[in-house]
Structure formats: structure tokens, C-alpha cells
Amino acid sequence: DNAIKKSSPLFGKKVLVTAGPTYEAIDPVRFIGNHSSGKMGFALADELARLGADVTLIAGPTTQKATQNLKRIDVVSAQQMYDACLSVFPETDITVMCAAVADYRPKQVATQKIKKQQSDLVLELEKTTDILASLGSAKKAHQILVGFALETNDEENYAKSKLEKKNLDLVVLNSLNDKGAGFRSDTNKITIFNKALERSVFEMKAKADVAKDICSAILKIAK
Numbered sequence: 001d002n003a004i005k006k007s008s009p010l011f012g013k014k015v016l017v018t019a020g021p022t023y024e025a026i027d028p029v030r031f032i033g034n035h036s037s038g039k040m041g042f043a044l045a046d047e048l049a050r051l052g053a054d055v056t057l058i059a060g061p062t063t064q065k066a067t068q069n070l071k072r073i074d075v076v077s078a079q080q081m082y083d084a085c086l087s088v089f090p091e092t093d094i095t096v097m098c099a100a101v102a103d104y105r106p107k108q109v110a111t112q113k114i115k116k117q118q119s120d121l122v123l124e125l126e127k128t129t130d131i132l133a134s135l136g137s138a139k140k141a142h143q144i145l146v147g148f149a150l151e152t153n154d155e156e157n158y159a160k161s162k163l164e165k166k167n168l169d170l171v172v173l174n175s176l177n178d179k180g181a182g183f184r185s186d187t188n189k190i191t192i193f194n195k196a197l198e199r200s201v202f203e204m205k206a207k208a209d210v211a212k213d214i215c216s217a218i219l220k221i222a223k
């Protein structure tokens, strides 16, 4: 059994995966969120663990359950996810940021439930920290950093510019234009770009199989 573990391709590797949405509080009963189900991130975390990695999964609010043995840290907001990622990242060999992190949060969080008024309501939003970009600038030469890009238009160019701007080793493009891909769905259709901007296009498939394709791309660049 130990011999099998040691021959696993990611044996001894410390891997960080983020998954799910983040919720940004408006008041004690309301939040700003998104449609991320966490399925893709959990499938990835499970697959990386199956390949022998020592996986830490930082998850936003989700009903998903990991099937493999891994360390799970539950968070709610982008700030909490950022703090959790920063504490784990220095020790990691491979990081995959699959979470759909909110880009904006309410500038003020009301301590009491906001009551309905005669007038319309205006919420002021402030930017959250870009976790992936922060990790990209802190990244050491031995560390592999994988990001996602969710796009609806001019998708390949946006994905490639995220790879470069955030100092990534791989970017996984998720197109919302493909039917059956993305949020909630059990299937996904991805395109992966490496640092040389070489493109790998994959068929629509089950998220568990998409996770295998992403892991193969990671294994190609992992030492």
C-alpha cells in the first residue's frame, strides 16, 4: 500500500485548491454571491488527492463533499478566502484557483437588516483583493500556479492576458458560450493555455474527466 502511494505521480506534493463561490455580506440576512456550485473545484481536489498529493481544499459556501482524504477549510467571503490562501500558499508546490471569487463587496455591511424604503436602494461596492494575482506575485520558481478564466466574449485573448498578468503557469478557460459548460452543470468544456501560450482544446465531458485533463496538464509541467 505504501509502495503504491510512493509511486503515485504527485506523492509528497503539497497542493492547494480553491472551490465554490464567495458570499459578500450586505446585512445580516443578505449577500452578493454567484452561481458557482463548487463541482469543478471539488472534482479537481479529489483527482489531485487520488494522484497522491497532500491536498488542502479551501471552499466557499457549497453543498459539495470531497470523496478523497484531504484537508478542507471552509470560508465565506473573498477576504476569508484570501487570508486562508495566504497562510497555506508558502508551503505549496501546486495551487489551483478554481473558486469564483467575488470581484466586489459592499463597502459598508449593515449591522441590522436593511429596511425597505419608499426610494430605491443604492449599494456602494468596493473591490476585493485578487487572490490569484497576489499569489502570482509571491510565487517562487518551484511553485506551479493554475488559474481559471470565465469568459463570455473574446475569450481566448482574455484568458491569455490573465495568464500573463497574474504570472500563471496554466490558465483554464471556461467558456460560458458552450452549452453544458460552466456553473451548476455536471459537464464542462475547457481550453488550457500554458506559459508558451500553446493551446489545448478539450471536448465537453464530465467534470471528473475534465479534472483528469487539467491534472495531466499539471503533471506535464511538474518536476
Ligand code: CTP
Pocket (backbone or CB within 6 Å): 078, 097, 098, 099, 100, 101, 102, 103, 128, 129, 130, 131, 132, 133, 146, 147, 148, 149, 150, 151, 162
Ligand atoms: N480570482 C481571485 N481573486 C479574485 C478574483 C478572481 O483569485 N478576487 C481568480 C479566480 O479564482 C480565477 C481567476 O482569478 O482563477 C480569474 O477569475 P475571473 O473572474 O475569470 O477573472 P478576473 O481577473 O476576476 O477578471 P473579470 O472577472 O473582470 O473577467
Ligand code: CA
Pocket (backbone or CB within 6 Å): 101, 102, 103
Ligand atoms: Ca472576476
